[in-house]
Each structure stands twice: as structure tokens, then as C-alpha cells.
Amino acid sequence: MSKFLLSWIVLFSFLDFLNLSDAASIVNVIKYGAKPDGKTDSTQAFVKAWVIVCNSAQAVTMYVPQGRFYIRAVVFRGPCKNKIIVQIDGTIVAPADYRALGSTGSWILFTRVNRVAVIGGTLDARGAAFWKCRKSGQNCPQGAISITFEWGNDLKLSGLTSINSQAAHLMIKRCNNVMVRNVRLNAPDQSPNTDGIHLHTATGVIITGTTIQTGDDCVSIGPGTRNLWMERIQCGPGHGVSIGSLGKNANEAGVQNITLIDSAFTGSDNGLRIKTWARPTNSFVRNVVYQNIQMRNVRNPIVIDQNYCPHHQCPHQTSGVKITGVTYKNVQGTSASKVAVAFDCSPTQRCTGIKLHDVKLSYLDRDARSMCKNSGGKTTGISMPNSCLKN
Numbered sequence: 001m002s003k004f005l006l007s008w009i010v011l012f013s014f015l016d017f018l019n020l021s022d023a024a025s026i027v028n029v030i031k032y033g034a035k036p037d038g039k040t041d042s043t044q045a046f047v048k049a050w051v052i053v054c055n056s057a058q059a060v061t062m063y064v065p066q067g068r069f070y071i072r073a074v075v076f077r078g079p080c081k082n083k084i085i086v087q088i089d090g091t092i093v094a095p096a097d098y099r100a101l102g103s104t105g106s107w108i109l110f111t112r113v114n115r116v117a118v119i120g121g122t123l124d125a126r127g128a129a130f131w132k133c134r135k136s137g138q139n140c141p142q143g144a145i146s147i148t149f150e151w152g153n154d155l156k157l158s159g160l161t162s163i164n165s166q167a168a169h170l171m172i173k174r175c176n177n178v179m180v181r182n183v184r185l186n187a188p189d190q191s192p193n194t195d196g197i198h199l200h201t202a203t204g205v206i207i208t209g210t211t212i213q214t215g216d217d218c219v220s221i222g223p224g225t226r227n228l229w230m231e232r233i234q235c236g237p238g239h240g241v242s243i244g245s246l247g248k249n250a251n252e253a254g255v256q257n258i259t260l261i262d263s264a265f266t267g268s269d270n271g272l273r274i275k276t277w278a279r280p281t282n283s284f285v286r287n288v289v290y291q292n293i294q295m296r297n298v299r300n301p302i303v304i305d306q307n308y309c310p311h312h313q314c315p316h317q318t319s320g321v322k323i324t325g326v327t328y329k330n331v332q333g334t335s336a337s338k339v340a341v342a343f344d345c346s347p348t349q350r351c352t353g354i355k356l357h358d359v360k361l362s363y364l365d366r367d368a369r370s371m372c373k374n375s376g377g378k379t380t381g382i383s384m385p386n387s388c389l390k391n
């Protein structure tokens, strides 16, 4: 055989190999029966595609092309054999009848998966009828969180849009090392309990470049959250970035090492909030830093509230949550109420080590006010309103 011919054979088999491996490494849900018509139930097709990618020894991409895919509650279960990318170019829509998701608690659930990246896509949970049910005080199912990651490690969620979630948009629970970036979460101002991102027992989560407009907390940071980094978050409307509610239970994991920087709140109910139940507990909040935060017409820009107690579940009790080491650095803008800074700490567990540095908040071009109860710390730099913290 001539050298020339041999090199052609080598080249062609190489191209062939590339093709084959390419075909094997992209698993298109259409191939498993999914229909991009927004009507045909594609749940089983997605599950079949997932089983293929999850069992693949090589790294693979599960691909959801353009179009609308109708999906009921679905579980993507691990552990899987290798890295997985879930690339979504289309929109995933929930059943129009909210009872179809019922009380499953989650619509799209990733459980016990490692090294999974979900990239792009839109989730439309069509929550309007469900919110209406809740507001009417009828007996409604608990509602579903649009996308949940639980018991996972090394996860990434990038470029996703979630609209009209029934309950929270995104839940990260019992996970380590999660990157959330360039995500948009959107539900109306008046949609009940539509938290943007809810974290529970999560460590090493990074949330960056995220726009959240929703009816409840933009980010709610639950018990057991540690080493959370949030950067470039746009929040509002919504209830702010909230640590809590903590301390509902006597035995509860605390929250520590939380950072929020370079972020803005617009027309939200709260900005930087820490909220605890007025009940005995061993829970705590430690080492929180808020830095370079812009407030625009925010009702409670800076608030610690240790007297949370809906439905009188804690009469005459005080919060056992120990709050210590909370820094507010370069927080500027406008408050929509007179009291722009409120530290309402527990009489039995004073807040300690609060630091205010260059806080400049006004109320309708007038002076705002501060309120301090059982709170101690240091004020440096600009202090508007006048700080009431005691050393």
C-alpha cells in the first residue's frame, strides 16, 4: 500500500472515530421520544435519556434542543459514572394543572449526582393557578420547587431562566461545591412563597451574576449553610437576601461564613436581613460580610429581626440564636421607610461584633433612623443614619 493511501485511510478512520464519539457523547432527548410541541408528555423520554447519560462511562451531554417540552415531576437520580452536561436550548413547561405536580415538593429534581452542569434553558412552572389557590385560602397542595439539587457535589447551574415557579425557583440542599451563575429567576411580586434560591445544609456555594425578581426572598439561607459566596446579585421585587428563618428548632445547624458583595436591591421589602424565631435553640449566625451594596427604595435595607413568630408559636420566649460578626461595608442608597437600619436582637443572646463602615442610607431625601436593641459593635467611616450600636 502506498504511503499516500495509508495516510488517507488513517485520516478517514480518525474522522469516523470523531463522528462516532461525538454521536455517543450527545444524547438528544428527541431521540428518546421527546416532542418539542409543548403538549406531548415528554417525561419518560427525559428519564430514558438520563439513564443513558448517567450510565455512560465517558463524559456525556444530555441535550434538550429548542422548542417547548412538557414535563411532569421528574427525578434525575445519581450517582452516575462520569461527568454530565445537561445542555438546554429549549423551554421546559410544567403541566397546566398544578395538581399534576401535587405535593411532590419538587418538579425537576437532581438527587445524589456529582459533577453535573446544567447549562441554559428556561423553566416555566406556570404557577399562576397555584398561587391563586393559595391566596384564596383553599386547601392546596404544597406546591413544587422548580429545580432542586440535593445530596450532590461539584455542581454547576449556568444561564438558566426560571419563571413562574409554584414555590421556590431553585433549592440547593445537602450539597457541596455548587456554582450558580448568570441565572434569572422571575415571578410576580405578589406570588406567595416564590423564593428565588433556597439553601439548606449547603457548603461552598457560589452565586454570581444573578437577577432575581420574585414574590418572596431573593435568596434564603437556611440552617447549615456554610461558606457561601454571592456576587453581583440584582434583587427586587422580592423580600431581600435573608439569613433565616433560623432557630425554629431547639437543635439546629448554624450558618457561617456568608459573603454578599457588589449587589443591588431595587424596590424590595428587605435588603440585608437576618431573621430568627423567638424560641430557644442552639443555632447561630457567624461571620457574615455584606460589601458594596446599593439600595434603591428598599423598605428595610438593613435588618436583624430576632422576634419572628408567626401564629403565636412562641409567646414570651426569646431567640436563642447567637448572632456574631456581621459586617456591613459600603452600603448606600435609599430606604422606603424611616428606619433604615434595625437591629432587634435577642435579650438573652445579644448580637455582638456588628461592624458598620461607610453606611449611607437616606429616606425620601430626608434623614433615616437607626434602631438598636441588645446589639453591640463598632461604627466607622460614614454613618447615615447615625449609628446606635454600642461597643
Ligand SMILES: *[C@@H]1O[C@H](CO)[C@@H](O)[C@H](O)[C@H]1NC(C)=O
Binding pocket: 204, 226, 227, 228, 229, 257, 259
Ligand atoms: C469562607 O468561604 C469562602 C467561600 O465563600 C472560602 O473560600 C473560605 O475558605 C471560607 N473560610 C473559612 C474560614 O472556611
